[in-house]
Structure formats: C-alpha cells, structure tokens
Amino acid sequence: MKNGLFVFAGLFAAMTLSWAGIVAGSKIQLGGLAPYYDEGQGQAFPEPMPGQAIRGDRVYRSLNCAACHTQQVRRPDLGTDQARGWGDRQSVARDYIYQSYVQLGQSRAGPDLANVGNRKPPYDAADLLNLLYSGQGAMPSYRFLFRERKIVGQVSSQALQLVGPLTPPNGYEVVPTPQAQALAAYLLSLNATYDYPEARPAPAGKGATRWPRPTMSGRVPQRSGTTRCWRSTKSCSGAGRRRRRVTGCCR
Numbered sequence: 275m276k277n278g279l280f281v282f283a284g285l286f287a288a289m290t291l292s293w294a295g296i297v298a299g300s301k302i303q304l305g306g307l308a309p310y311y312d313e314g315q316g317q318a319f320p321e322p323m324p325g326q327a328i329r330g331d332r333v334y335r336s337l338n339c340a341a342c343h344t345q346q347v348r349r350p351d352l353g354t355d356q357a358r359g360w361g362d363r364q365s366v367a368r369d370y371i372y373q374s375y376v377q378l379g380q381s382r383a384g385p386d387l388a389n390v391g392n393r394k395p396p397y398d399a400a401d402l403l404n405l406l407y408s409g410q411g412a413m414p415s416y417r418f419l420f421r422e423r424k425i426v427g428q429v430s431s432q433a434l435q436l437v438g439p440l441t442p443p444n445g446y447e448v449v450p451t452p453q454a455q456a457l458a459a460y461l462l463s464l465n466a467t468y469d470y471p472e473a474r475p476a477p478a479g480k481g482a483t484r485w486p487r488p489t490m491s492g493r494v495p496q497r498s499g500t501t502r503c504w505r506s507t508k509s510c511s512g513a514g515r516r517r518r519r520v521t522g523c524c525r
C-alpha cells in the first residue's frame with residue numbers, strides 16, 4: 275500500500291487523541307478527588323465501605339445486578355429519579371471514590387440502587403434477603419444464594435421468614451449463605467446522602483454563580499474578596515503555601 279505509513283499515522287493520532295481525551299482527561303480531572311472533610315461534623319465523606327460490604331460488592335458484580343439496576347441519581351431537570359424517591363440529590367463523582375469498580379449500570383429494568391440503604395421506609399437485612407430469595411415481579415430470585423437444611427435443635431436466628439408456597443417443608447429452614455449476607459450488607463451500605471457542595475443545584479437565572487467544582491483538597495470553596503478560592507483562606511501556612519497578592523487565596 276502506497277500510503278500505508280500515512281494511514282497508520284492517522285489511525286495512531288486518532289487513537290492517541292481519544293485516549294488522551296477520554297482516559298487521561300478524566301484521570302487528570304477526577305483522579306485526585308479526595309474525601310470531603312466536614313469540619314462541623316468532624317468527619318470525612320464518603321465513608322469507606324465496611325469489610326462485609328466490600329465482599330458483597332464482589333457478589334453484586336459477579337451476578338451482574340448492574341444489567342437491570344443503575345447506581346446514579348439524575349438531576350430533577352434530567353429525569354424523575356428524585357420524585358421516585360431514589361435520592362434527594364444527584365449523584366456526583368465523589369460518591370464513587372472508594373469503589374474499585376463503579377457499578378453505574380446498563381439499564382433500568384429495576385429501581386436505581388444508589389441509595390437503597392436509605393429507602394423510606396428503610397429496608398433491613400432480612401427484607402433484602404427475603405427479596406433475593408423470593409424475587410418480585412421482574413426481579414429474578416437468587417435461590418442459589420441460600421441453603422435449605424434440616425432444623426437441628428432450635429430454628430436458626432438467620433432463617434428466613436417465608437410465607438405461602440415458599441415456606442420450607444416441616445422440620446426444614448432456609449438460611450442465607452455468606453455471599454447472600456455480604457450482598458445484603460453491600461445494599462444497606464449504599465447510602466449516598468451527604469450533601470457535597472458540587473451536588474447542590476446550580477442557582478438558575480441571569481447573573482447566577484458558576485456550578486461549584488469539586489475541590490481536590492476536599493475543602494469548601496471559600497470566598498476571599500471577590501474571588502472564589504478553592505482552598506480554605508483561613509491560614510496559608512504549610513509547605514509551599516503562601517497567600518496570593520492579587521486574589522488573597524492560598525497557593
């Protein structure tokens with residue numbers, strides 16, 4: 275081919291540019307996103323997932339629950355998610371910083387699960403285990419995550435409370451496997467309710483201020499004079515930090 279080198283260079287440039295835009299660009303923009311430290315509450319958000327929930331995250335992934343469930347609440351102007359009770363605010367990048375595989379989901383055959391641990395009325399582990407065992411409407415049942423076994427001595431405190439045709443035969447009980455328990459713990463840990471500055475709706479209308487950007491340092495955007503500073507302006511002490519002469523913000 276006469277123009278082989280030319281075609282190769284063109285393809286290489288196209289791949290490099292898309293990689294730079296999609297992978298490197300997102301990494302530069304969001305890769306350093308830190309937890310947000312709330313000085314009033316003396317705590318950082320989001321909170322790391324408890325160990326059992328991390329194991330449940332793997333079960334969720336291996337069963338591909340994301341085929342039918344999303345974990346992303348949209349803004350009111352982009353959908354009815356909040357009106358359906360799936361969350362009080364939109365999801366933001368900071369919600370996912372502790373997740374090694376973000377489960378945004380492929381379709382919405384079932385409800386969004388970004389806040390399933392904070393439904394009203396709230397679920398407890400037993401409700402979720404019952405749902406996983408029995409299924410509901412288009413939600414499949416995951417009976418292989420449970421064991422039916424003979425009752426030896428007393429009924430186990432973990433035995434499901436089943437009714438109707440699902441009731442096990444006399445003398446038998448249905449108990450969750452460790453995978454089912456981890457999955458329930460994971461679902462209960464999905465509770466992205468902390469109100470980050472970047473999750474608040476942008477004020478509408480003319481002369482509105484810009485949408486707050488996530489701060490890499492995890493601090494509240496502060497105003498100093500007329501400039502918006504992305505770090506606290508209280509003290510500019512510390513390694514390499516000095517006050518800028520013009521804006522009054524810290525370097």
Ligand code: HEC
Nearest residue numbers: 337338339341342383384385390410411412413414416461
């Ligand atoms: C084939 C699609 C499908 C798959 C796969 C699926 N679900 Fe569902 N799920 C649904 C539907 C539909 C509902 C709503 C059921 C209803 O209320 O009638 C639902 C409801 C739920 C609810 C209750 C949500 C709420 O807001 O009350 C939870 C929790 C849930 N699913 C968890 C899971 C988990 C965990 C998995 C993977 C092990 C999973 N689902 C796999 C379709 C699915």
